[in-house]
Amino acid sequence: MLQRNTSIAAVSQDAHECERLENLHPSEWRNPQPADRYNLVVIGAGPAGMVAAHAAAALGAKVALIERELLGGDCLNIGCVPSKTIVRTSRLYAEMRSAEHYGAQIPADIRVDFAAVMQRMRRVRARISRVDSIERLSAAGVDVFFGEARFTATDALTVDGARLRFRKAMIATGARPDTPSIPGLVEAGFLTNENVFDLTELPRRLLVIGGGPLGCELAQVFCRFGAKTTIAQDMPLFLPKEERDAAQILSDAFARDGIEVRLNTQAVRVRVEDGQKLVDLVSDDYKSTVAVDAILTGTGRLPNVEGLNLEAAGVECDAITGVRVNDFLQTSNPRIYAAGDACLEHKFTHTADASARIVVQNALFLGRQRLSALTIPWCTYTDPEIAHVGLYVRQARDQNIAVKTFTIPMHDVDRAIADGEETGFAKVHVKERTDRILGATVVASHAGDMINEITLAMVAGIGLRTLARVIHAYPTQAEAIRQAADAYSRTRLTPTIHSLLRRWLAW
């Protein structure tokens, strides 16, 4: 098994990697002399930690930021950034293979140069790492410490032999992959998001265990790169939290791509024979074995709460759900807050960012901002993308809210037709007989961009009636949202109003 990517030793040393390391953990770095007391000590320099450190420092606070590995955290190093970079390349390959669909010639020789794919990924990652660089942090006045943080008191901790005292602290230590307990898996070796981006050769045959966002995205990516890919999911559909139509469309897209889809299927045992990994799969009473060269697991994430000596600080935590926080993101120690994956159910970069901003307000400026007040969208970057915000229909019905959904298939959107990207839909859920938006799901090639309009409307309290008056540039795929608003407007034309209009127009 490969080592964790964020550990510096495992990173291959090309020019891009050198730049990234120099930005995120310079080899010559020496921790500064700690201040007497910090307004805010932030543990963990992932998205939440970086946002909090920059925001607090910009407002004049004395801030320390502690990181045990690389600045930028999972998102930059082993998460969103590298994965979206290779998603882009995989889409390009898929488009090349279906060039005729767009009236173009299929290139004569489509060969996947996996090394070039990964080199581009490293180049992009290095470039984006400049934003999170230690140089910028230092320029902002943040004291950066590398090392393992360990609480020693309710208002102090140690890092690399130094004692840091604080008025307030924020735990933003992130999360790590949850390894499924499948006999033989560890011995056979497996990939997670922590080491998959270190691959230098494309596995010829890949089994993905887990049909959540990570498993789905990477299964499609590796399939499009040419790996014979099987995905095993122990539920009836992928992305079990999403609407079933969205998950069904994804299953069909996987089948079109040539992924072997195994739903309702569990991996129960792994063994190595003749250099290949044999994985036993069980679906109810059907048993089978697949032979692969690599196994990728994407079966959830666990918060990083070990080794912090949280007991000394009086901070309660749970190994599964993470640091226990209230709606103000305050832990059981009123001086200490938490943000991001270490404490949140929704483990997304943008949620980490938003929660960190709440902590800065609440911890340093007597704020009373609530986590529950956030409207959080999310997106799975498969092709098509699946994005959601707000309530699902089922959640609304559980709350005894009558729901009506305005659905626009993407094949009714001119730009989607022109783009040859007709798979999917925009569904906007409203409270029955009102225009109040409860939530939305968008399945489309660029659903992640499209969901932002709905999020804006929900945060600003804008209903479908107003959205129908918003002029959308034509032709855009986001017109699907306007069409949903138009559909709402048409439902207001009741038979009575129709009759009145007819009478009015009888001149």
Add this chain to the structure above:
Amino acid sequence: MIEVCELTDEALLDGLQRAAFDYFLGAVNPTNGLVADNSRENSPCSIAVVGFALSSYPVAVERGWMARADAVKRSLSVLRFFHDSDQSGSADATGYKGFYYHFLDVHTGTRVWRSELSMIDTALLIAGALTASMYFIANTPEETELRELVEALYLRVDWRWSQGEAATIRQGWKPECGFLHYGWDGYDEAIVLYVLAMGSPTHPLKDGCHEAWTATYQWENLYGYDFLYAGPLFVHQFSHAWIDFRGIQDHFMREKRCDYFENSRRAAQIQREYARRNPHEFVGYDENCWGFTAGDGPSDEMPEVVNERRHLFGYAARGVPYGPDDGTLSGSAALASLPFAPEIALCAARNMGQRFPEMLSANQYSSGFNASLASTDRRPWVSSGKFGLDQGIVLMMIENYRTELIWKLMRGCPYIGSGLRRTGFRGGWL
């Protein structure tokens, strides 16, 4: 073959209905009354198809296609078989807890294909049995025995057990692994299942089970129609073959100021709208050529099929608007919308029959056809199989359209009435 353009509506429907009935005459094993799932060689029996067969005999008697005594004999034969069948739940039994395995050996009646103990297919079988018991009400030893057998079959079904520990009914059970680990999610053909299960005086579901199921419903405005979403047409038809949903509403439909019958009409309109749009540009689709449902279709594994970069789904539940859609249509599905939307269903039946006569042979609908996969002589790909479910739904929906016979019979069934009331239905004929 019917020259559809020359026939009156009545003659057209009569011909198609009679041909559909002929399937049951040809596919039955006279020794035990079991009926083959489809017309292919060595097809096993599908218990749901037996339910349709039991419902078809009263129709045949009324229409003079079969003597009453013959119909009673056939019905008794299969009811006795199920009554006396092995209910041990072992791997080669016939059933367990009053439910039956989905597919049975048509000769021995034992489980085949390691199929699941099927809750929905048992419900369709029981609905057919109840239809027979509501029609054959003469005070003769045979018809009395028939009614007693049906009563016994219905009362022994342990619907509550079929929930397992879950809030809703499980989809199936196997002796090898217990309950299949998923249930019903979203609107589907299971209303008749829930109604029968709630109406049972012996083993009714727990209170709230139906509500737990309807909590997963999606009420959508699509192509200008408000409707309870389900993609394939059979979902909007199967329960309606037995239960007249006109004017009766459960809590969900009261909230939406609609009923399931009207919903099925809108579902047909939406299928028509989808075919008119034809987003994948398949051959043949238009406003008078539609019908997306569960059925047979071409698959990528068929060597004779020339597939142009298209993924084919074989036997699948095709639906709109999200698919799967590979260019395969079902003529029987469009026609089976007859009671809900007679104008457009008849129009589609005539249009499709004229343009693609290959989909009918001996006036029976094939399970599916695909004009986008036309052979060199421009004839569409046509499924070689005729399926009992397709013939059954065509026969029953034509009858409900013509005389409402099945609906009238089942309106008088006390178990259906109490099941509907216990699932929250009110109003109308109820």
